[in-house]
Amino acid sequence: xxxxxxxxxxxxxxxxxxxxxxxxxxxxxxxxxxxxxxxxxxxxxxxxxxxxxxxxxxxxxxxxxxxxxxxxxxxxxxxxxxxxxxxxxxxxxxxxxxxxxxxxxxxxxxxxxxxxxxxxxxxxxxxxxxxxxxxxxxxxxxxxxxxxxxxxxxxxxxxxxxxxxxxxxxxxxxxxxxxxxxxxxxxxxxxxxxxxxxxxxxxxxxxxxxxxxxxxxxxxxxxxxxxxxxxxxxx
Amino acid sequence: xxxxxxxxxxxxxxxxxxxxxxxxxxxxxxxxxxxxxxxxxxxxxxxxxxxxxxxxxxxxxxxxxxxxxxxxxxxxxxxxxxxxxxxxxxxxxxxxxxxxxxxxxxxxxxxxxxxxxxxxxxxxxxxxxxxxxxxxxxxxxxxxxxxxxxxxxxxxxxxxxxxxxxxxxxxxxxxxxxxxxxxxxxxxxxxxxxxxxxxxxxxxxxxxxxxxxxxxxxxxxxxxxxxxxxxxxxxxxxxxxxxxxxxxxxxxxxxxxxxxxxxxxxxxxxxxxxxxxxxxxxxxxxxxxxxxxxxxxxxxxxxxxxxxxxxxxxx
Numbered sequence: 001x002x003x004x005x006x007x008x009x010x011x012x013x014x015x016x017x018x019x020x021x022x023x024x025x026x027x028x029x030x031x032x033x034x035x036x037x038x039x040x041x042x043x044x045x046x047x048x049x050x051x052x053x054x055x056x057x058x059x060x061x062x063x064x065x066x067x068x069x070x071x072x073x074x075x076x077x078x079x080x081x082x083x084x085x086x087x088x089x090x091x092x093x094x095x096x097x098x099x100x101x102x103x104x105x106x107x108x109x110x111x112x113x114x115x116x117x118x119x120x121x122x123x124x125x126x127x128x129x130x131x132x133x134x135x136x137x138x139x140x141x142x143x144x145x146x147x148x149x150x151x152x153x154x155x156x157x158x159x160x161x162x163x164x165x166x167x168x169x170x171x172x173x174x175x176x177x178x179x180x181x182x183x184x185x186x187x188x189x190x191x192x193x194x195x196x197x198x199x200x201x202x203x204x205x206x207x208x209x210x211x212x213x214x215x216x217x218x219x220x221x222x223x224x225x226x227x228x229x230x231x232x233x234x235x
Numbered sequence: 236x237x238x239x240x241x242x243x244x245x246x247x248x249x250x251x252x253x254x255x256x257x258x259x260x261x262x263x264x265x266x267x268x269x270x271x272x273x274x275x276x277x278x279x280x281x282x283x284x285x286x287x288x289x290x291x292x293x294x295x296x297x298x299x300x301x302x303x304x305x306x307x308x309x310x311x312x313x314x315x316x317x318x319x320x321x322x323x324x325x326x327x328x329x330x331x332x333x334x335x336x337x338x339x340x341x342x343x344x345x346x347x348x349x350x351x352x353x354x355x356x357x358x359x360x361x362x363x364x365x366x367x368x369x370x371x372x373x374x375x376x377x378x379x380x381x382x383x384x385x386x387x388x389x390x391x392x393x394x395x396x397x398x399x400x401x402x403x404x405x406x407x408x409x410x411x412x413x414x415x416x417x418x419x420x421x422x423x424x425x426x427x428x429x430x431x432x433x434x435x436x437x438x439x440x441x442x443x444x445x446x447x448x449x450x451x452x453x454x455x456x457x458x459x460x461x462x463x464x465x466x467x468x469x470x471x472x473x474x475x476x477x478x479x480x481x482x483x484x485x486x487x488x489x490x491x492x493x494x495x496x497x498x499x500x501x502x503x504x505x506x507x508x509x510x511x512x513x514x515x516x517x518x519x520x521x522x523x524x525x526x527x528x529x530x531x532x533x534x535x536x537x538x539x540x541x542x543x544x545x546x547x548x549x550x
Contacts, residue, residue: 060463060544081467084543088465099460116465160464 006072007167007199008034008057013066013076015052015222026052027222030066034201036167039194041210042203044219050203051172053219057201058091058170059083071167088116092161092169096176098153100145106132106156107141113164131163132156135189151182158189162198169193171202175209187212238379240280243365244350245375245406247417251351256361257335258316259326269331271312272350272358275365281307281345283377291323291343298364305364307343312359327361339363353417377410384409428501436526439486443479443530450478451534455541462543475535483527487520494519 015027026049034040042050055061056068059075062083068076075086092113093099100109110131114124132138135155145153154174161169171190175183187209194200194214202213210216218226244250255269278294280286289310298305306327313322322344326337339361347357365371380387388407395404408416451458458471466474498510509515 055544058463084462084465084467087463093463095460099456099463101457101460103457112461112466113464116461116467116470 004035004037006033007036007038007070008032008201009067009069010057010063011067013056013063013068015049015056015061016064025222027056027063030222030224032217032224034168034199036199037194037197038215039191039200039213040202041213041216042201042219043205043207043210043216046205048219049222050205050219052222054170054172054201054203057168058093059087088113089164090167092164092166094154094157094161094169094171094174096173098145098150098157098177100153100156100160102145104144105141106137106143106145106148109145109156110160110163113160117164127163127165128159131159134162134193135159149182150178151185154178154182154186155189158186158193162193168199168201171200173203173205175204175206183209237381238279238283240283240377241277241365241374242280242377243275243368243371243373243375245373246284246348246350246377247353247413249351249417254329255331256316256327256329257331257337259337260320261316261327262318264315268315270359271316271361273361273363274350275363275368275371277365280362280377283379284348285379286348287346289344289346291341293343294362294364299366302367304339304367305342306339307345307362308341309345309357309360309362310347311357312361313344315359353414354421436522439523440526440530443482443527444534446482447475447479447531447534448537451475451538454538458538458541459543462541468539471539471541472535475531475538479527479531483523487523490523491516 010030010032013027013030013032014025017024017026030053042053044050052061056063059070059078062078063076066076067074070086071090073086075083078086100106101112104112107128110128111124114127119127129138132141135158137152137155137159140148140152140156145156148156154177158169158174161171169190174186174190178186190200190202191212200213202209204210214229216228217224218228244252251272252274253270253272255266256271257269276294278296278298281288281293291307294305294307308316308322316322316327317325322341325341327339327341328335328337329339345362347360349355350358350360365374376391378387378391382390391407392404395402454474458466458474461470461474494516495510498508498512498515501508502510
């Protein structure tokens with residue numbers, strides 16, 4: 001894996017929030033490198049900056065300072081529309097609350113990123129079918145999210161994240177709204193995707209699930225305080 | 236002064252005089268189709284009022300009380316009472332039954348004019364020389380002139396006073412004024428309708444704005460998710476436009492048949508209104524579309540400014 005090209009490189013990334021006159025340093029001096037094909041988890045207690053880091057990694061937010069290179073391209077200071085375009089093409093999101101759109105069917109939900117990309121209808125159909133087959137939800141095409149269990153909804157969300165063949169999957173507490181059985185199933189699904197070559201970056205506060213990743217970084221008060229690789233080995 | 240003419244029944248005031256008639260060799264008509272309106276007019280009446288003579292002649296000074304009785308028919312009268320035949324020289328009489336004297340000869344045909352009201356449909360009309368009417372109840376003088384109407388009025392009053400100081404001259408007005416007075420109630424209705432329509436449009440705009448503003452708030456999370464997945468401002472605007480489009484379609488589906496029904500009703504009370512006037516419907520639809528677009532402008536702009544991070548924060 002060490003020979004794999006670098007997908008993400010962060011150097012000295014900071015994020016400061018200003019609320020009225022209060023200055024909150026959510027992230028401090030983050031140095032992070034993620035190679036293609038890596039399965040990395042970001043762990044830490046509540047409020048340590050995990051989700052903020054994932055937001056910046058996923059181009060939903062921009063850093064206050066520092067540099068961020070995605071696939072060799074500096075993306076820290078892009079315009080909103082440029083960030084949106086890269087997010088659509090290069091990043092797949094899996095949210096804790098699934099975030100499927102209730103008025104759309106499973107098919108339409110998974111189709112969304114491709115629609116915004118301008119993919120042709122025939123290609124969309126094929127890709128959506130493939131993505132749903134990969135997560136074992138191809139038999140629920142015409143169902144609405146409310147007709148699915150939590151585990152099934154998260155599988156659909158994974159299919160939506162996968163459908164555009166992104167460079168990296170960003171998962172924010174993907175098991176947070178699931179019972180342990182469904183949580184395990186989703187983690188197995190992510191592990192399978194990783195084994196098939198996907199790069200996965202997952203935020204979790206649950207150490208059981210953090211161990212599914214081959215590499216884990218631990219945040220505390222906005223700083224990386226520990227990094228482990230494989231079987232709990234600290235580096 | 237260019238021309239002067241008089242008439243017994245003042246034009247465009249709602250007054251009328253009418254009677255059933257019997258036409259020599261005329262068609263068999265239902266009882267309610269045997270009526271005509273009539274007026275006693277002077278020589279020069281038609282040229283003064285600019286009513287085109289289609290055939291025959293106008294009245295002249297020779298059409299005195301002792302001369303043979305003559306009449307001038309309107310187009311509508313000819314269509315009803317003389318279908319397919321030349322009315323000139325034909326005789327008719329006022330009243331019905333076998334004892335009616337067919338003592339009026341038609342000597343001319345004139346174009347239909349709005350006689351009773353501007354909104355009146357053409358109605359069979361016959362003009363008689365006032366000199367041949369046994370009783371004239373009033374007299375309205377029509378004067379065609381290039382002079383300023385105010386100055387002309389003073390001149391006319393002076394002329395009449397010089398002839399007979401006891402002769403009252405009243406209701407002196409221009410024909411434009413006569414038309415305005417006749418259209419007053421119709422214009423009032425139109426103005427009130429337009430005011431209510433404007434109010435309705437304003438309420439519709441406020442309603443659409445309110446609903447869309449609410450929709451945007453309700454769908455903030457969804458919009459955030461869509462933007463997180465790659466929707467740009469144009470996609471979000473389209474989403475809101477679809478929302479307003481469906482509202483407009485439902486409104487048009489319900490409103491168009493209602494509008495047609497109301498227009499059919501308005502046809503009967505408003506001059507120049509046609510229930511099946513496509514330009515009016517096109518204008519109405521265009522206006523509604525414009526109002527809807529204007530009403531959705533701010534909600535759509537607000538929607539495009541949703542921060543995709545809300546998709547995560549809502550968790």
